[in-house]
Amino acid sequence: VVTKCMSFFPPREIPILRPSPKEFHDPLIYIESVRAQVEKYGMLAIGAGISVFW
Numbered sequence: 001v002v003t004k005c006m007s008f009f010p011p012r013e014i015p016i017l018r019p020s021p022k023e024f025h026d027p028l029i030y031i032e033s034v035r036a037q038v039e040k041y042g043m044l045a046i047g048a049g050i051s052v053f054w
Contacts, residue, residue, distance in 0.1 A: 014038075016045040 015038050024030050024046075031046075038044040 012041070014041045014043050014045060016047055018047040 017034060017038075019030055027046075034044070
């Protein structure tokens with residue numbers, strides 16, 4: 001049930017990063033390296049390809 005006091009706020013856009021397998025070799029180091037760029041968004045998406053994990 002939707003009432004007048006309920007509001008929907010669409011999520012704001014967040015950065016989507018696509019690191020190379022070499023960059024993503026150690027995920028924690030990669031995340032730390034991009035932290036300053038994405039910290040203001042509060043979250044990020046990492047589009048690591050399947051080849052990163054093989």
